[in-house]
Amino acid sequence: MQIIFLFFLLLSPLKQVELLNIQINTNQQNLFYNYANDNFKQTLKFNKNIIEIETESINFMHLNLNFRVNPDKAYISSLSEELQTTIYSLTAGTYTLKDYMINISKFLKKKITYSEEKIPQTPEAVIVNKKAHCVGFSKLTNVFLKAIRVNSHFTQGFYLKKKNGMITPIPHKWIEIELANGYLYFYDPQYQKFSSNYVVVDNSAIFTKIKKFNIKLINYSKKIIN
Numbered sequence: 065m066q067i068i069f070l071f072f073l074l075l076s077p078l079k080q081v082e083l084l085n086i087q088i089n090t091n092q093q094n095l096f097y098n099y100a101n102d103n104f105k106q107t108l109k110f111n112k113n114i115i116e117i118e119t120e121s122i123n124f125m126h127l128n129l130n131f132r133v134n135p136d137k138a139y140i141s142s143l144s145e146e147l148q149t150t151i152y153s154l155t156a157g158t159y160t161l162k163d164y165m166i167n168i169s170k171f172l173k174k175k176i177t178y179s180e181e182k183i184p185q186t187p188e189a190v191i192v193n194k195k196a197h198c199v200g201f202s203k204l205t206n207v208f209l210k211a212i213r214v215n216s217h218f219t220q221g222f223y224l225k226k227k228n229g230m231i232t233p234i235p236h237k238w239i240e241i242e243l244a245n246g247y248l249y250f251y252d253p254q255y256q257k258f259s260s261n262y263v264v265v266d267n268s269a270i271f272t273k274i275k276k277f278n279i280k281l282i283n284y285s286k287k288i289i290n
Contacts, residue, residue, distance in 0.1 A: 079126040082260035083285045086224070086231070088115045090277035095265045101240065101248035103127055106264050116282070121260040124251050129162035131243060133212050140211050144188050151211045161214070161243075168208050169256035172201060178254060198237045201253035205239060216241045219250065220271075221264040224279065231279040233263070235271040260284070 088096075091113045099106045103124065109116040135155050140148055154167045177195050184193075185200035187207040196204065202218060209216045219240045222233035238252040250258045265274075 079122050079289050081287050081289055082119075082121045083283070083287065084117075084119045084121075084224075084260035085282040085284070086117050086263075087280040087282060088117060088263075088277055089113060089280075090115065090275070092275060092277070095269050095274065096263065097266065099264050101250065103249040103258060104262070104264075117263060119260045119262065121250075121258060121262070123257050123259065124162075124165055124249060125257070127162070127249060129160060129165060131161040133158050133161060133164050136211055136213050143207065143211075144191070146191050147187060147207065150191060151208060154208065155212065161212075164208075164212060165251070168205060168253075172205070172253055173256050176201065176204070196254075198254045202237055202239050205251070205253040209241060214241060214243065216251075218267070219264060220267055220269070221262055223252075223255075224261040224263065226261070226281075231281055233277070233279060235274075236262075238262075 093110060093113075093115060096108055096115055096117065097106075098108055103122040105120040107118045109118075133155055135151070140151055143151070150171070154164060154171060158164045158167060175194055176190060178197065178201075179195035180197055181195060183189065183195060185196060185203060187200075187204045190196045190200040190204045206216050216239045218237055220235075220237045223236040225232045225234050236252075236254075238250060238254070238258070240248055240250055242248050250262075252258050252262075
């Protein structure tokens with residue numbers, strides 16, 4: 065029996081979970097909320113103007129995304145020629161959603177450069193200019209996913225940039241992907257992954273109206289699960 069258990073344990077893919085515990089000093093508590101999907105969980109504790117946030121995250125590379133890629137040829141034909149060419153190159157020889165996601169990540173990393181220039185962020189503009197900020201990266205990826213009949217939508221919050229022991233919250237947008245069976249997961253097209261270094265905020269929040277706040281790192285760790 066022990067041998068059989070070990071056999072199935074070896075067959076089960078191991079997943080690396082990142083855990084982050086931070087404190088935010090702010091009176092804008094209505095911005096933040098508890099949230100969970102299949103690769104991210106955000107749990108809040110309130111104490112006056114202090115919010116303690118615990119996050120758990122699994123990168124898409126560790127998820128079971130063995131869903132068949134099914135291109136929507138009618139939708140693809142409605143797109144610009146360059147978008148069509150790109151999508152067919154991404155789907156070529158691809159059988160699972162995980163393979164397709166890996167191809168998307170490689171393409172974005174190699175072909176699209178992050179830029180804060182005030183240029184159009186439509187998928188057509190991004191594919192031509194080869195430049196984008198988080199909105200353009202996300203819009204382009206939404207099109208890539210719609211081309212294989214997968215739904216996705218914008219999510220917003222803060223990317224927690226760590227440098228010299230300090231954490232700076234960067235206003236940011238990424239996407240949540242929804243599969244036909246109800247499976248939901250976060251993916252960040254700009255950074256081509258997803259980690260615990262994110263805090264989700266209300267989608268109706270306007271970044272320019274959010275007052276600056278300080279973040280204190282309590283703990284960061286990783287663990288391996290089945």
